[in-house]
Amino acid sequence: MAALIEIDRLTKKFGETTVVNDVSFSLKKGEVLGFLGPNGAGKSTTMRMLAGFLMPTSGSARICGEDVVERPVQAKRNLGFLPEGAPCYPEMTVQGFLRFTAEVRGYRGKDAAERVTEAMKLTELESVRLQPIEILSKGFKRRVGLAQALLHDPPALVLDEPTDGLDPNQKHEVRELIKRLAPEKAIIISTHILEEVSAVCSRAIIIARGHLIVDATPSELESTGQSLDEFFRDLTLNIPAFGF
Amino acid sequence: MAAATTSTTDGPPSFAPPAAPAKPRRPLREYLPSIDLRPALVVARRELAGYFATPVATVFIVVFLALAGILTFGVGNFFARGQADLVAFFSFLPWLFLLIVPALTMRLWAEERRLGTIELLLTLPIAPWQAVLGKFLAAWAFCGIALALTFPFWITVNLLGSPENGIILSGYIGAFLVAGAFLAIGSAVSALTRNQVIAFVLAVVVCFLFAAAGTTVVTEFLSSNFPLLAEAARAVSVFERFNGFVRGVVAFRDLVFFASLIAFFLFVNVVVLDHRKAD
Numbered sequence: 001m002a003a004l005i006e007i008d009r010l011t012k013k014f015g016e017t018t019v020v021n022d023v024s025f026s027l028k029k030g031e032v033l034g035f036l037g038p039n040g041a042g043k044s045t046t047m048r049m050l051a052g053f054l055m056p057t058s059g060s061a062r063i064c065g066e067d068v069v070e071r072p073v074q075a076k077r078n079l080g081f082l083p084e085g086a087p088c089y090p091e092m093t094v095q096g097f098l099r100f101t102a103e104v105r106g107y108r109g110k111d112a113a114e115r116v117t118e119a120m121k122l123t124e125l126e127s128v129r130l131q132p133i134e135i136l137s138k139g140f141k142r143r144v145g146l147a148q149a150l151l152h153d154p155p156a157l158v159l160d161e162p163t164d165g166l167d168p169n170q171k172h173e174v175r176e177l178i179k180r181l182a183p184e185k186a187i188i189i190s191t192h193i194l195e196e197v198s199a200v201c202s203r204a205i206i207i208a209r210g211h212l213i214v215d216a217t218p219s220e221l222e223s224t225g226q227s228l229d230e231f232f233r234d235l236t237l238n239i240p241a242f243g244f
Numbered sequence: 245m246a247a248a249t250t251s252t253t254d255g256p257p258s259f260a261p262p263a264a265p266a267k268p269r270r271p272l273r274e275y276l277p278s279i280d281l282r283p284a285l286v287v288a289r290r291e292l293a294g295y296f297a298t299p300v301a302t303v304f305i306v307v308f309l310a311l312a313g314i315l316t317f318g319v320g321n322f323f324a325r326g327q328a329d330l331v332a333f334f335s336f337l338p339w340l341f342l343l344i345v346p347a348l349t350m351r352l353w354a355e356e357r358r359l360g361t362i363e364l365l366l367t368l369p370i371a372p373w374q375a376v377l378g379k380f381l382a383a384w385a386f387c388g389i390a391l392a393l394t395f396p397f398w399i400t401v402n403l404l405g406s407p408e409n410g411i412i413l414s415g416y417i418g419a420f421l422v423a424g425a426f427l428a429i430g431s432a433v434s435a436l437t438r439n440q441v442i443a444f445v446l447a448v449v450v451c452f453l454f455a456a457a458g459t460t461v462v463t464e465f466l467s468s469n470f471p472l473l474a475e476a477a478r479a480v481s482v483f484e485r486f487n488g489f490v491r492g493v494v495a496f497r498d499l500v501f502f503a504s505l506i507a508f509f510l511f512v513n514v515v516v517l518d519h520r521k522a523d
Contacts, residue, residue, distance in 0.1 A: 055522040073369045076368065081367045089294065
């Protein structure tokens with residue numbers, strides 16, 4: 001089966017600083033990849049390159065076979081992307097905002113309305129659909145961002161900290177949602193929360209100082225005998241020992 | 245230690261004779277630049293609605309109308325001149341645009357960067373030129389609305405005398421084009437910086453260069469020192485072109501001038517956006 005998300009030797013430099021260094025992995029349908037790493041490790045930068053917002057310094061990324069640099073519009077059609085912090089236009093209503101993203105994606109009239117309704121149902125936003133986004137709580141805002149990413153039912157999903165700022169119940173619901181979507185899609189989520197990896201991910205990648213240092217299943221990580229927390233701390237704090 | 249590397253995604257090795265790979269023929273239109281305007285119009289509609297959903301529209305229009313009124317009827321000595329025309333209005337209008345249009349454009353891209361929504365907008369499946377064009381069209385339409393709201397001036401001169409309405413209409417067309425040129429400049433400048441104050445000041449400076457290039461101070465200085473440049477300066481002068489419209493002349497080459505100026509700065513805007521992706 002062809003990979004839905006492929007990243008090949010992706011590198012990003014900001015001036016002299018290398019933020020993402022030679023990272024490669026690929027993701028098939030049905031996989032949920034947990035993207036782990038300390039702050040500033042290069043998670044968001046990798047995701048931004050994958051979404052076509054940043055240009056890689058070298059290497060390439062493909063979504064459903066479409067190169068994100070060569071054929072950006074085609075690649076983006078197949079991708080749902082939740083940027084870090086789930087930015088939305090504050091003065092718009094939830095429904096107006098989702099309608100806007102639906103129309104930009106080429107849905108018209110009744111089609112667009114159905115998409116918006118469906119996305120609001122998935123993310124449980126119906127109760128606030130006519131409220132301006134700026135007055136919503138952090139949890140609702142995050143869900144508006146999620147709704148926007150899911151609206152066109154994309155085969156590939158890249159979600160930058162989808163559960164950040166949600167209360168425990170909402171976190172649980174988003175995880176259930178991701179699990180429900182998983183069989184039909186390739187999903188990448190970045191997170192700080194290690195238990196989230198065991199809860200929803202079929203695979204985990206740990207990235208530190210731009211380097212990919214672990215690519216394994218959550219159970220493999222646990223079989224090292226350490227708790228996931230200890231394991232993560234060990235790896236990301238002791239990088240000099242790896243010779244980087 | 246589970247430091248596994250990435251699996252490759254190559255299929256199983258094939259033992260079929262190495263036939264020339266059938267290259268799927270891509271339809272011709274994929275090679276042509278796509279000129280789908282619909283996403284640009286969707287962006288434009290959202291932007292325009294955004295102006296009216298925030299105090300931006302009210303503040304801008306009220307300030308614009310108040311200043312236009314003061315300049316025309318107060319400073320311009322409209323009543324003392326005893327002429328039923330809008331010459332005073334049109335002589336102040338481009339200077340008013342010079343200050344007020346950059347105030348509108350300074351937030352165009354800077355605000356998107358501040359809110360982070362630029363990341364959302366540019367990861368939707370639209371080409372950068374569609375986003376740029378959409379934002380520009382919304383701002384231009386908004387300026388058109390502000391300009392249209394000066395209609396009481398037009399009515400006033402018609403009540404007081406019998407002006408040549410054709411000349412006034414041509415003046416309005418010229419004013420709309422000047423606004424468009426300044427908007428395109430301001431929008432490109434706004435893409436350069438996250439800081440709205442810098443975006444405002446830079447836009448005023450660049451617009452001023454295009455505005456003042458044809459004024460007598462500049463052309464006299466240039467023609468006595470660099471005669472060749474004087475000709476060029478007059479050719480790119482926005483106000484020089486605008487004066488033609490105020491006199492009632494809608495010349496094809498002036499229309500081409502404004503269209504090229506706008507197209508050029510929208511192109512610069514796209515280049516700036518693309519460049520910022522890379523750094």
